Each structure stands twice: as structure tokens, then as C-alpha cells.
Amino acid sequence: MHSEESLLNGGFETYSSIDAIDDSKTHTYLSELNHLLRGSAPLAVTFVLQYFTSLTSTISAGKLGAAELAACSLAVSTFNVTGLAVFQGIVTSLDTLCSQSYGSGNIHGVGLYFQRCTLIMFSVMIPLTVFWCNSGFVLGYFIDDPSLVSMSQTFLRWHTIGIPGLIFFESGKRFLQAQHIFHAGTYVLALAVPLNLLLNWILVWNKGTSVGFVGIPIAIAITYWSISLLILAYVVFIDGMKCWGGLSKQALVNWSAMLRLAVPGVVMVIAEFVAFEISIFLAAKFGTEAIAAQSIASNLAAFLFQIPFAYSVVISTRIGHYIGMGNIAGAKLDCQIFFTSAPFVGVANFCIFYFGRFALAKLFTTDEQILRIAAGLNVLAGINQLADAFNVLGTGVLRGQGRQTIGSILNSIAFYLIAIPLGYVLAFDLHFGLSGLWYGLILGVVFLAAGQCVAIYVSDWSSIVVVSQKMHDGA
Template identity: 40%
Template sequence: MSLENRDSDMDGGYGSIPRGADAVISTDSDGLTCVEIGASTTSKWEFREIGRNASPLMVTFLLQMSLSFMTVVSVGQLNALDLGGVSLANVTFAATSAVFQGLATCLDTLCPQAYGSKRYQLVGLYLQRCLAISMLVAVPVALLWWFSADVLRFMVDDPRLVIIAARFLRVMVASIPGYVVFECGKKYLQAQNDFTTGQYILFVCAPLNAVLNYVLVFRLKMGYIGAPIATALTFTLMGASIAACIWYLQGKNGERECWNPISNWRPIFSQWGTMVSLAVPGIIMIEAEFLAFESLTVLAAKFGTDALAAQSIVASVQTLTFQVPFSTGVAASNRIAYHIGKKQIQDCKIAARTVLVQIGGILAVSNFAFLVLGRHRVSAFFSKDEGVVKLASEILPIIAVNQFADVFNVLSAGILRAQGRQRLGGILNIVAYYVVGIPAAMILGFHTSLEIKGFWIGLGCGIFVLAIGEVYCVWLSDWSRIIHDSHLLHKSEVSNDFEEATE
């Protein structure tokens, strides 16, 4: 595990740079020092670093996705009723637990910036503060899951499905602490160039989850209720494992450890405004996209079983291909936020251009080619029904065009998180999906002969608007102002009490 690569700036640690770089230094009225020209990095170097960090993230996200997938696979061997109830519970779980993912995105901004500016103990403080906020938010989420039957019965006609889904979600309440600790812990470690610990934990926990599903559902004959028990146990183990890694990590390197002593607990429960202001738009960005895509699956049922099956196939393929640019966006966010913390303007510009032009171009073309050229084989892998395969094969080229644009959207969103401009991303997401995408999808789907294809064309219009908007905002970024604001943000966090505790 990458637990000791902390701050060797010239010898391969996070932010390691080519030797011999020249720089011109300037200082503004607030005493902020920035590198304006003579950058200390190159496009080739940024391409290598971001690509190297993105690879383990892809594996991590795919393995984490497999946890929910295994519940569907195991319960699917029982009967259609149980499968329907568990699928309903999984959608509800994904939609509501995304709140915790959105909260954790504030750490994509704060932790790498603090690490780059060498305010090491602030990195630990931000983690502790995010955990405290997340646990507070967990209370209404847990209550929603516990009493989910009262909500689901307004949306689902079959009371049997409601009972199964509600029982599933009640068990999943036990998964919340582990889920929250793992999500926040990943961000904390990634800020310190550790992109592999989460991957290694899932290398153990994902197969264990499959084994637990088999044992509880089939060997112990617990039925569908064994699936959420297995998942809750797995999330608990994941949270405990990453907490143990963090405990080990924060004990290293003496005075430079990235940790706020627990004895200095007052800052953990103060100055939440900044973190909340970054977290709320992060939640909006995740939820806006998730709900837009999920609504298509629900509405596809109106066009018959073949359309619903084809929609399930293309949605699954879209989710899988999405993980590649999403992982790269997380890696890029951490890298650029680190440069912001180092107050290096040209390095920020070079990294951002490399992400959008070089990495974005390669990923967009690769995803497009895969979805177009492999559309028949991919569709046949998921279904043997010729009608379903034919329809899915006709939709995948539309998905390919959407994914081409979505790559730049996802990468730009990562850069906006690095800059601390999540609010802008949240506004653009709402406009793109709910002013443009969903209305266009409704018109093309229900008022033309395109039907389900019209859904994806309409949503694609929203994706293109979002991609253009976010790329435009990133390309015209005022990096001097962004670095200035970041400096003032972290400087304001260091209160007298905190400074005394870190001496």
C-alpha cells in the first residue's frame, strides 16, 4: 500500500516534478506567492501522473459497484418477486447514499490543496470535519431507510415489492458508518497520492461479499434478506479497514503527519460553512445526473418489455464505460488541487490543458469506438433475445455520441472540484439535465416515433450543453484568483487554538 509516499517533491512522491525547472515568482497584496511563468512541470509529466493514478481508481470503482451487483445476482436465483423487491431497494439505496458521496467531494478540493500548501494537519482536520457532518446527515437518511415502506408505497403498486425493499433497507442502515468512513477515507488518502489502498481493501472485500451472499442466501437459507446482511457486513469491514490504514498512516513522519489530534476537538465542530458550501453543490452534481438517468429506466417501461430490457442493457454499459473518465476526473482533481495548494499558476494551466485536450481526446475517441464497433457483441453478451439485442445495438451508437461529450463533462467537473467551484458545476448540471435534457427526452420519446432512442438523444442534448458549459468555464479560469481564494480559505481555518495544537 502507498502509505509512506508523503512529500518527496523531487524524488517520486505526489507532485514530483522534472528537475531543472525555472520559475518566476510574484507576490500579491495578501502575501500570496504564485509561480506565474517557467512552470515546474510538463504536459508529458502530467499525462503520466494522472494516468498512473487513474488506473487503480478505475478498479476501485468497479469493485465497489460489484457489491450491489452481487445482491442482484444472488437474489436473482430465487424468484422474480424477490429480485424485483431487491432491485427497488438497490435503486433507493443508490439514490440516497449518493448524498454521502456528494458530501465527500468537498475533500477533493480541501485535502489536496491543504497538502500542496504543506498545511498537513489541516488535511486530517478536514477528514474529521467531513466525517462529523456526514454522520449528522446519516440520521435522516437512516430514518428514511427505516420507514421506507411509507414512502415506497406511494410509488409502487405491488405491496409485496414494498415489503421486500423496506426490509432490505432496514438492514442496510447498519452499513452507513462503514460506508461513510470508506468514502471519506478514500479522499483523505488520495490527497496524499495514495490511490491504491482503497483498491487493495476491495480486492479482499469484494470477493468476500460474493462468498457471504452465497453462504447467507443459499447455504443458511436466509433468502433475500441474506443479501443486505452480506453487503452491510462488507461495508463495515471496508470502513474498519480504511480506518486502520489511516490510523497507521497518521502515526508516521512525526510532526508532518496529516492529522489533527483528537484532543484538539473544537475545530472539528466549528467552521462548517465552507465545507457545506462545497458539499451541497457536490451532492447536486451527483444526484442530478443519477436521477436523470434513472428516470429514463422507469419511463422505458411504457414502451414494452423489449424496450425496458434494452434500456437496462445500455444503461449498464453506459455506467461501466463512464467509470473510465470518472476515475480520471478524480485523479485530475487531486493533481490540480495539489498544484493550487503549491500556488503554481502555470502548473495548474498545463495540467488542466493536458486533462481536457490530450487525456480527454483519447478517452472520448476510445469510448466512442468501443460502443460503436462493439455494439453487437456487447448487446449479445447481456441478452439472447434477438429483439432486445437488435434494439440495444441501435441505441449504443447514440450512447457513444453522448459518451464522447460526457468525457469532457466529467473531466471538467473534476477540475471544477479542484478549483473549489462546485457551485458552478451544480448550477450547470441542473440547467443541462432539467431545463434541456429531460424535456428534450420527453418530447422526442413520447411525441415522435423514436421512443426510447428519443430518450437518449434528448438526454444527449443536455450532456452536450453541460460539457460545453463546463469546458468553457474551465478554459477561461482565472487561476490567480482561484489560488488566491484557496490560500485565504485555508489560512482562515488555522485559528489560534489550532496553531497552538500543531506546534
């Protein structure tokens, strides 16, 4: 426990051995930036590989036919909003709690938070499983094709088998990231991606062994369990056990602190998921080519999102460590790096979108009309990256500070009150067409980025550290 005087001075006292941050060294802007970039590289590869496994399902469904592709897309979209966004929102609490606990020297607290978060996600999984297994009842209100609804429900039922594995992997990644072990996920997914391709070949593509459409969710479920077992093996046999204090009954109680971070984390993640799903739904009103082009731009945006997101996770972990140590000066240095490096990240992604607007679209289609529309949307998606870089990295800072509530409020305003309504008005009432949806999204993201930057700039760091200490003292 630090004295308030040491906190306000930005110093820290003696801690147990922590490899991630060496108190004996003077951390300069360049040394800190180097550390963040070295941590981001393996994480970016991890997120790209994880995203690639989801693309495999779409490719497999497309090989079976148009109906299978539509059913797979509907099922995956349903799961992304009702499941993946929920779980990813909940584990944002670990970005705060695990990194701060590790930074404070309470290394076994990292294992306790991991257990508590995993149990919370399992508790949430129970009602969600009931929904997925009976999702046809809800989907039938929105989709007129009974066959499509039935196939989507079947997909979700088989897919549910693998959800416990996904939960373990998502919380396990944070358990390791808090210890500055960023490359474990890369090693795990380097093995899982070929396995996923093999499973799709056996269960879907190969006529001799294919089980048809259900082979796609079965392959996903097996992959989920494989990555969870591989991450466990990494911890047990390679690195990460130092933060495991054993199973604890404490994981069954005192969920309130974690839920105070998890609930706004869920709101924050779901807001963006829903915004993109609604934009694809609205794009359908402009015709088949429009929805295809919108899907291309959205998929590319999701893919390139992995790079700044990896960087934001490392920033979040690093700031969390500094806050746990009471080192306000170190946390402020990382915020300085955030403000100065976000423009470069945004410009880099913009250049990829702008100069590759035709080449990237050709990866998805050869239809000339779709290519023309998609190329125009890619330019707008690139412009969006300029502000979204501040948004993504700023979210990482807020997670490290434990201020997910601010992020959830700003996200809700940006997407539900600005991006979606304004996009609708521009697209349909003012006749800007498909581009209008992106204009609304860009303006919403600009507001979100500006709001987060202001919130970070005026941070009361001494208060943040004190709140962190009280939260961990009650754990």
C-alpha cells in the same frame, strides 16, 4: 502564506516535505500526463471493483426470483438517489479541500477536513436512516404492489446497518487520494470482493445457510464495514498517518466552508443519478423489452464511466495540490492535458460501445428482441461518451478549483431543463421512441460539457488561489 506577487507569477515558496509534487523538477506535458495516467490506473481498478460488488447483489436477487430482483432493484435505486448520491456529493468537498491543504503544506489540515466531512455525513445519515426505515410510506405512492414495497423497505432497513462503514470508506479514500495514495482502495477491494461473494454464497445462494432475501443487504452491510476497517488498517500500518494530526475539537465547528462546496456537490451528483433513474422509469412505458434494454445500456454506461471518473479524480487532486501551492502554471498545465486528452477518452469509450454493442448486451440477456434494442441503444450510449468525457474530466477540474457551484448549476440546467424534458418530447410527442430519451440525454450532456469547458477556459486563476487561501486560513 504566499505573497500575492508569487501567486500571480505562478510560483511557490518553500513548503514542508510533499512527495506528490516535487518543486525541484520541471513539469512538462509528458511528465505530467504520465503522472496522471499512473495515478488513474489503480483508481480505475478500485472503482470497477466497487461497482462489481453492487452487481453481485443484483445477481443474488435474480437467483431468488423475479419478485426479489424487482424489490432489490427498487431498494438499490432508492438508496442510490437518496443516499449514495448525497454522500458522494458531500465528499467532493474533500477533493478540493484535502488536496489544496496538502499542496499548501498543511498536512494535518487533511486529517481535520476528513473528520469534519465524516461528521457532516453522519449528521445527514440520521434523517436519511429514518426515511429508509419507513420508506414504504413513500414508495407506496409510486408502487401499487404492497409486497414489493414491503420487501424493498426490509432491504433498506438491513442495508442501513452498513452505512457508517460506507461513509468511513468514501471519506477515507479521499483522505488517502489527497496524499497521492491511489492504490489503497484497490488493495482493500481486492480483499472485499471475494469476501462479498463468499457472504452472498453463505447468506443467499447456499440452501443450508441461506437466510433468504435479507441475506443480500446483510452481505452488503458486512462488506461496507469490512472495507472501512481495511482502509483504516492501511492508514495505520502501511501509509497515510503523516496527515493524521489526531482527533480535534475543530472538526465540530466551522462547517460552513465545507458545506459551501458539499451542497452544490450533492446537487451535481444527484442531477445525473435522477436523470438516469427517470429515463429507466420512462422506458417502462415502451414495454418489458424496452426497459430491459434501457437497463442494459445504463448499466454499461455506469460501468465504463469508472474509467474517465478515475482519471478525473487524479486531475482534481493534482490541480488541488497546485492551487494549494500557488503554482498557477502547474494547474494550467493540467487543464491543457484535460482539453487534449478528453477526446481520446471519449473515442475509446465510444469504440467499446460501438464495436461491442452486441457482445456487451449478450452479457445480460439472450433474448433476441432485447438484444436488438440494446445494441441500438449501445450505439447511442457510445455517442454520448464523446461529450461525457469532457463532462466527467471537466467536473474533476472544477472540483480541484473549488468551483462545484458552477458544476451544480450547469448539471441542473443540462439534466432538468434539457435532457429530461427534451427526451420526453422526442420520445413521446415526436414518436422517436426509446431512442428519443437518449437523444435528449446526449444534447443535455453536450450542453454540460460545453459549459464546463468554457468555465474552465476563462478561469481567473489568481482569484481561485486567493479564495483557496482565505478558505484554508479560516479552517
